[in-house]
Amino acid sequence: MTDQGPLLIRGGKVVNDDRIFDADVFVDKGIIQAVGPDLAVPEGAFVIDAAGKYVMPGGIDTHTHMQLPFMGTAAIDDFYWGTRAALAGGTTMIIDFVLPQRGESLLDAYSKWRNWADEKVCCDYGFHVGVTWWSEQVKQEMAELVKDKGVNSFKMFMAYKDTWQLLDEDLLKAFTQCKAIGALAQVHAENGDVIKEMGNRMLAAGITGPEGHALCRPEEVEAEATNRACVLANQVGCPLYIVHVMSRAAADVVSAKRRQGHVVYGEPVAAGLGTDGTHYWSTCWRHAAAHVMGPPLRPDPSTPAYLMDMLANNDLQCTGTDNCTFTSEQKALGKGDFTKIPNGVNGVEDRMSIIWERGVCSGKMDPRRFVAVTSTSAAKIFNIYPRKGVIAVGSDADLIVWNGETSRVISASTHHQRCDFNVFEGQTVRGVAEWVVSRGRVCVRQGQVEAVRAAGRFVPTPGYSPEVYLRVQQRDKTRTPHAVDRSES
Numbered sequence: 063m064t065d066q067g068p069l070l071i072r073g074g075k076v077v078n079d080d081r082i083f084d085a086d087v088f089v090d091k092g093i094i095q096a097v098g099p100d101l102a103v104p105e106g107a108f109v110i111d112a113a114g115k116y117v118m119p120g121g122i123d124t125h126t127h128m129q130l131p132f133m134g135t136a137a138i139d140d141f142y143w144g145t146r147a148a149l150a151g152g153t154t155m156i157i158d159f160v161l162p163q164r165g166e167s168l169l170d171a172y173s174k175w176r177n178w179a180d181e182k183v184c185c186d187y188g189f190h191v192g193v194t195w196w197s198e199q200v201k202q203e204m205a206e207l208v209k210d211k212g213v214n215s216f217k218m219f220m221a222y223k224d225t226w227q228l229l230d231e232d233l234l235k236a237f238t239q240c241k242a243i244g245a246l247a248q249v250h251a252e253n254g255d256v257i258k259e260m261g262n263r264m265l266a267a268g269i270t271g272p273e274g275h276a277l278c279r280p281e282e283v284e285a286e287a288t289n290r291a292c293v294l295a296n297q298v299g300c301p302l303y304i305v306h307v308m309s310r311a312a313a314d315v316v317s318a319k320r321r322q323g324h325v326v327y328g329e330p331v332a333a334g335l336g337t338d339g340t341h342y343w344s345t346c347w348r349h350a351a352a353h354v355m356g357p358p359l360r361p362d363p364s365t366p367a368y369l370m371d372m373l374a375n376n377d378l379q380c381t382g383t384d385n386c387t388f389t390s391e392q393k394a395l396g397k398g399d400f401t402k403i404p405n406g407v408n409g410v411e412d413r414m415s416i417i418w419e420r421g422v423c424s425g426k427m428d429p430r431r432f433v434a435v436t437s438t439s440a441a442k443i444f445n446i447y448p449r450k451g452v453i454a455v456g457s458d459a460d461l462i463v464w465n466g467e468t469s470r471v472i473s474a475s476t477h478h479q480r481c482d483f484n485v486f487e488g489q490t491v492r493g494v495a496e497w498v499v500s501r502g503r504v505c506v507r508q509g510q511v512e513a514v515r516a517a518g519r520f521v522p523t524p525g526y527s528p529e530v531y532l533r534v535q536q537r538d539k540t541r542t543p544h545a546v547d548r549s550e551s
C-alpha cells in the first residue's frame with residue numbers, strides 16, 4: 063500500500079534547502095525517479111500541474127504526542143486522526159515520543175507505541191524515546207534501541223516532578239549514555255521543583271484558573287533549565303536538542319551556547335510561533351484552558367516574532383508542534399485546579415502555514431529556509447537525509463505542491479483534528495498544500511484529504527547522525543585532557 067503508479071508533477075518551482083529551480087518531478091514505486099526540465103510523460107503516469115506553485119519536500123514534524131496517555135486521560139488525536147491532519151497541512155512524517163512510565167521497560171513501551179502507530183498511521187513516522195527514570199536496565203535498553211530499533215534520540219524531562227522528571231544526577235547519566243551510543247539527547251527544559259512550589263503558592267493564593275499555569279512557570283525558569291541542560295550536556299560532550307523552546311530567554315540561551323561552541327539545537331513549535339500566552343487571561347475558562355501546554359505560551363506578545371527571527375537566522379534549527387490535543391471536556395478535568403488541566407495543544411495540521419505566513423510572507427525567511435526549518439534540518443539532525451527532507455533522485459516521494467498565495471482561515475470548525483479547539487482560531491494564513499504525496503501515494507488531492515489508515519511506515523533513525531556527531535567525534539580526538547607529565551621533578 064505505498065504508491066498508486068507513476069506520477070509526474072509538472073511545471074513547478076522545486077525548492078530544496080539550498081536552491082530553487084524549475085523542474086518536473088517524476089515519481090514511481092514510492093521513490094523520486096527523476097528531477098529535471100521538460101520530462102516526458104511516461105506511459106500511464108498521472109500528471110499534476112504545478113505551474114505557478116512550489117514543489118517542496120513534505121514537512122517533518124519533529125515533536126508529536128499522538129494518543130498519549132497523560133494526566134488522567136489520553137490525547138484525542140490518535141495516530142490515525144493525527145497523521146491524517148498532518149497530511150492535510152503538508153506534513154508527511156512525524157516523529158512521536160514513546161514515553162514509558164517510571165519503572166516501565168523502554169523496550170516494552172517502544173513495542174506498545176509501535177503497535178498503536180503501525181495499525182493507524184497515514185504517513186511515515188519515527189520515534190524518540192523518553193528516559194523517564196534511571197537504572198542499569200534503562201541504560202542497556204537505550205543501547206538496544208539505537209542498535210536494533212531505529213531510535214537515535216532520547217528525551218529527558220526536567221519537569222513533571224514525581225512522574226517523568228529526572229534529577230540532575232540522572233540527567234548527567236542519561237547524557238553520558240547518549241554520547242556513548244551515538245544518540246542525541248533531548249530535554250524538556252523546565253524546573254519541576256520550582257513549578258510544584260509555585261503552583262502550590264498560586265492555589266493557596268486562590269489562583270485556580272489557567273493563568274496560574276503561566277504564573278507558576280515564568281520565563282526565567284525555562285531559561286534556567288535550558289542553561290543547566292546545556293552546561294551538563296557539554297560537560298560530558300553530549301550533543302543536545304532542546305524541545306519546544308517557548309520563550310525569548312530560553313532561545314537566547316540556545317543561541318548563546320551555540321556561539322560558545324556547544325553542539326546544541328533548538329526547536330520552537332507552531333503554537334509558540336503562532337500565538338501567545340495572553341490567552342491564559344481570557345475570561346472564558348474553556349478558551350484559556352485550551353492554551354495550556356508546558357512550557358507555557360509566553361504572555362509577552364513579542365515572543366512569536368522573536369522566535370521566528372531566531373528560526374530564520376539559524377539560532378533555532380527546526381520546528382515541531384508538540385501536538386498533544388485534548389477536547390474541552392478533557393481540559394475540564396482541571397476546572398478549579400489549573401495543575402490538573404491536561405497539558406497540550408494542536409499544531410500538526412497548521413505548522414507549515416503558520417511558518418509560511420509569519421516566516422516567509424513576512425520576509426524573514428525565503429522558501430529555501432522554509433524547507434530547511436520545516437523538513438530538511440530535521441532529516442539531517444535525525445539522520446534520515448537524503449531519504450527524507452529533499453527532492454532528489456532516490457529520495458522517498460514525500461512531497462507537496464504548495465500554493466504560497468492562496469489563503470485560508472484556520473478554524474476548529476474546518477480543521478481535520480479531533481480536538482474541538484484550535485489555538486490559531488481565526489488567523490488568516492497564506493500557504494496551502496494543494497497536493498500532498500506520501501511515499502508516492504496522493505494523500506491530498508486539490509485540497510481534499512485522501513489519507514489511508516496504516517499506509518505509513520516506521521522510518522528508523524540510525525545512530526551517529528553525521529550532522530550531529532562528526533563535530534563531536536573530532537572534538538573527542540583533539541580535546542582529550544591529559545595529565546601533566548611530572549616524571550622529571
Ligand SMILES: NC(=O)NCCC(=O)O
Nearest residue numbers: 127355356384386405406
Ligand atoms: N507539552 C505539553 O504540554 N504536553 C505534552 C507533554 C510534554 O511534552 O510536556
Ligand SMILES: [Zn+2]
Nearest residue numbers: 125127305384
Ligand atoms: Zn512534548
